Amino acid sequence: MSVTSDPLQPSVSAGSLRSALGAAVPVVAPEDDGYAAARAIQAGGVEHRPAAIVRPTDAPEVAAAVRFARDAGVEVSVRSGGHSVFGLGAADGSVALDLRGLDGVEIDVEGRTAWVGGGITAGAYSHAAGEHGLATPFGDTGGVGVGGITLGGGIGLLSRSLGMTIDSLLGAEVVTADGEVVRTDADHEPDLFWALRGGGGNFGVVTRFRFALHEVSQVVGGVLLMPATPESVAGVVAAADAAPPGLTVIVMVMPAPPMPMIPDQWHGRVVVMANACWSGPRDEADAALAPLRDVAARAGGALLDGLRPAPYASLLEGGPPGGPVVATGRSFFADGVDETAAAHLLEQLESCDAMMRAAQLRVLGGAVADVPADATAYPHRAARMVGNVAAVAPDAATALGYTPWVDALAGRLRQGDAAYVNFSLDGGEAAARAAYPGATWDRLRDVKRRYDPQNLFRGNVNVPPA
The missing domain is CATH 3.30.43.10 (Uridine Diphospho-n-acetylenolpyruvylglucosamine Reductase, domain 2)
Incomplete structure (x- = not known):
């Protein structure tokens, strides 16, 4: 942190x-x-x-x-x-x-592409595209900047059906470290284009992005809330992993917030929040979502079933906690969560006294895994799940005290040493090497040497020039 x-x-x-x-x-x-x-x-x-x-x-x-x-x-x-x-x-x-101030949107409805400014949010762009029944896959929060989520990869509610955000990136306008404005895509400055797709903000300031748009008029999605047990945590992850590619599920295991739609007696108790999005044929939605609802039924019944037809952009709500708070966290990759690991997770969430603590589990596969590992600067295509453990405190000193707890829990759930750059809370070399292992690290350093040899752009999960 x-x-x-x-x-x-x-x-x-x-x-x-x-x-x-x-x-x-x-x-x-x-x-x-x-x-x-x-x-x-x-x-x-x-x-x-x-x-x-x-x-x-x-x-x-x-x-x-x-x-x-x-x-x-x-x-x-x-x-x-x-x-x-x-x-x-x-x-x-x-x-x-x-x-x-760079928040323009130019949509080519017939061509299914859009140019958008580097300062627009995912929510603003998604609402604009949604007016035409179109979408580019982003995360699960509308308040994130398109620039940040795209340059780090972009894993969200359409990932299993349409891939990561970088898989829909067609080109970019970039200001490089020498103050030049360049256009890059698969045919122009291709090494820079490769590095921008997952390599973070190491290579320049992206002032405009060109995205592919997909026909996504409505989805069936929302939150399915259920009691947290080892069986329900492991069962939701397994059901999401076995689902058809049209279904993406992001699982939050955390104390229930005091929201009016959650029964009062569950406020503060650890629950499973399955944030689901079905983007396949509407008449297949119930069958695709049935395994998630079965897990909730076995856990004692859904505390909230908010799965409904809705515009994709309407699912991109919420954001980081407001007010003077500081987070500490660790990301990890894993193939899944079994009941033993889930039991340990619940014990740790119950024992921690942080004002807010959670484990988020994003089930991957589908279209994410269809892209070769070396096609972009995001090399973790084979991972079945990316997770993040976080604790939130009112000030930096208190947050720092939760770091051992975060590290230990993430260490228990992780499989391997890799990490997702957009979930990194540390910009040091260890975080960068975890995000960009092996040949990806070497190639990124070479591209960095060519486009930013003085490391002018180092306010990121930094890749130093070769």
Whole structure:
């Protein structure tokens, strides 16, 4: 976990930055009234202080800011529209690029493609595409920035049917470390295009993404809530793994929040929340969802059955907890969760006193596994499940105290040493090597050397240049 950093780099003059960019580009400096709000990032509790925050509205303005930072020897950090649990979008002492002004959407309905700005959220884009009965697969939360989730891979509610977000990425407009604006796709700068699909923000600032769109007018999905037992945890994971590719299930095992749709007597008790999405033929939905409902019945009955026909974009709700909170967590890959591991998981969730603690289990396979492991910079195609164990606390010191608990539980559930970069709460080399093992690491370092030899873009799960 990282919530502060030591700015060991030259200071930036806001005046000289404004002169370089021109009066039309907003620059927010520490002495300005709006600085505190501009540097705030969800979730709260992150106290980073960038030297200046730039709010560009197009690629040339981004390029000018990158050239200024490069010439000044100052790190560039990038906020792509959503949240950053450990504050990578506003690193201490950096020139922070807030891309939320790059939020345009251009949809080619007949061609089934879209160009979208690097600062738009997954929810905003999905609602725009949904008006045409179309969708690009993202995660399970509308508040994430398209840039962050795409560059790390993108695992969500359509993954088993349509693949990861990177599998629908057709091209990108990128500002590189030398301040040039380039277009990349399978035929132009192909090594950069390969690296952008899973390699994170190591290679430049993506100002626009070109996505494939798929016909997804409505899905059948929502939350199926049931009592947590070793049998129900293992049973939901097994049912999701055995389901047809049209069904994707994200399982949360956690104390039930005090939400009005959850029976009062279950508030604070550990439950299984199966967030499911069926995107296959509507008349096959009941059969596909029946095994999940059977698990709930065997556990004593569903506490909430919210599975219903709905637009895909409506399932992308929620986000990180609000307020001044700090998270610590660990991601892992596994082939599944048996009843013995599930029993240990429940014991640990009951024994922990963190204000919020959870294990999230995203069942993979399907279209995710159909892509060769070396086709993109996401190499974990054969994994059956990606998980994440997290604890949330009101401040950094308290959160740090839960790190041993998080590490131990993730260690018990994991199989192998790999990790998913979008769930990493640590930007160090160990996290990067876990996300990018073997030949993927070597190739990423080579691409980094060619496009960012000085490691200007290091506010991420960093891959150093070869």
